[in-house]
Amino acid sequence: MDHGLPDDNTVKTALALAVRAPSVHNVQPWRWRIAHRSVHLYLDPARALPSTDPDTRDLVLSCGAALHHLSVAFAALGWSALVHRLPNPAEPNHLAAMELVRHRPTPLDVALSTVISHRRTDRRHYSSWPIPxxxxxxxxxxxxxxxxxxxxxxxxxxxxxxxxxxxxxxxxxxxxxxxxxxxxxxxxxxxxxxxxxxxxxxxxxxxxxxxxxxxxxxxxxxxxxxxxxxxxxxxxxxxxxxxxxxxxxxxxxxxxxxxxxxxxxxxxxxxxxxxxxxxxxxxxxxxxxxxxxxxxxxxWAPTSAPPLQATPRRAVEDVVDSFETADRH
Structure with a gap:
């Protein structure tokens, strides 16, 4: 079983989906570090909202959404994520370390990964159709x-x-x-x-x-x-x-x-x-x-409602601290 990372393009593709996660005020409070055999998620304190979110609860919640998005994306790309949450008690902003093992994608993996790009925060009124x-x-x-x-x-x-x-x-x-x-x-x-x-x-x-x-x-x-x-x-x-x-x-x-x-x-x-x-x-x-x-x-959004445009995101390169390629075997 291969415990190393997939190739760089696969990692970048997964991260591009991960950063589509919703975040409070779309501040995108995450930073990613790519090590030899793992992906690490950090809370970026520079994105803090002291008046809106004084205890950074919203920021951590946003990072958790990005972490799950990344797991979903990797699963669809053929990699199962083993997540270690808060791996370093001395560094509370180090939120997660993710190891990857090969995995056969399921139809659900592919379906959930596909909708990441279509998800929108829809603030409009919803219709009266009941939810089953x-x-x-x-x-x-x-x-x-x-x-x-x-x-x-x-x-x-x-x-x-x-x-x-x-x-x-x-x-x-x-x-x-x-x-x-x-x-x-x-x-x-x-x-x-x-x-x-x-x-x-x-x-x-x-x-x-x-x-x-x-x-x-x-x-x-x-x-x-x-x-x-x-x-x-x-x-x-x-x-x-x-x-x-x-x-x-x-x-x-x-x-x-x-x-x-x-x-x-x-x-x-x-x-x-x-x-x-x-x-x-x-x-x-x-x-x-x-x-x-x-x-x-x-x-349910009204059938007459036009599709929402995607909200912007920073480029993957702007939220990744390093992208090492050595020792991936």
Whole structure:
């Protein structure tokens, strides 16, 4: 069995898919290092958002999504990933080390890898078509397999969650440092990072669920009906860095699974970025039994909605520290 890395082109192809992972404000807070026989993921503290994400929970979650994307990409390319999470306690920003062994891709590996390039964060209204229970069961199963729980917010728990989202939006609106940080990372037109203006619709005052108010929104939301999105809360039993990393992996699995069956998705972290509001979500939605890490809007995009353009990403070469080729045998 070959425990070395595949060739450089295969590694670069997998990394190009990994960096398509969603990240808070599209800051892309990951750095990769390629060693002789492994791929290493690091959190890049230079991408920090002190007003939005003071405890870097969102950044770690984003890196976890990229880690899962990379595992999916390698699996489709014929390599199974053995992941060592937080391998060096003395270096907390060293989030994962990945070893690779040869693997025969399954149809699911190929399908999930294929949808990575088609996944979009869709902030528009979703249609009233119900989501089949089997689809919700499938995304829940995929989250559970990665050590997370996924709870659908309904009835009273949905009311609690919407109240928390509104409170977070109100508190952020009154925070000038947060507003400045958000404006810095949104309303983009031609950069390789940040949230593009073309991918954000204008908030509607009558909406039940307030959206994060990005700068200069330009996306036209053609839906005339209210938003019929379901709200899923992904949580973990603990709240340390490892749990947050695993939550990001589980979020990636939920998003890719949903896209693979035709659903639209939009991760939400704003209500969890304020400790007091996050506590309310833990109590009101997760019955004080788990720590909420991300809320996922999920539903059917209207058939009349045009496809969304891809958000930009930095080139692989800009997020890889070294690309050594020696001793790969």
């Amino acid at each position: 229970p089997g689809y919700l069961g499938l995304v829940t199963e995929r989250a559970t397999a990665l050590g997370a729980i996924l709870r659908q917010a309904s009835d009273l728990s949905r009311d609690h969650l919407i109240e928390a989202i509104r409170e977070a939006a109100s508190r952020h609106a009154a925070d000038p440092d947060y507003r400045f940080e958000l404006a810095t990372w949104s309303g983009k037109h031609s950069t390789e990072e940040g949230v593009p203006a073309r991918n954000t619709p204008s908030p509607r005052a009558e909406d039940e669920l307030p959206a994060r108010e990005f700068a200069a929104p330009q996306l036209i939301d053609t839906a005339q009906e209210p938003d019929y999105a379901e709200l899923l809360v992904l949580g973990t039993s603990a709240d340390d860095r490892l749990s947050r990393l695993r939550a990001g992996e589980a979020m990636s699995a939920v998003l890719l699974t949903a896209i693979n069956v035709g659903l639209a998705t939009c991760p939400l972290t704003e209500p969890l970025e304020i400790p007091e509001v996050r506590r309310k979500v833990r109590l009101g939605v997760l019955d004080d039994n788990a720590y909420p890490q991300v809320v996922i809007r999920i539903g």
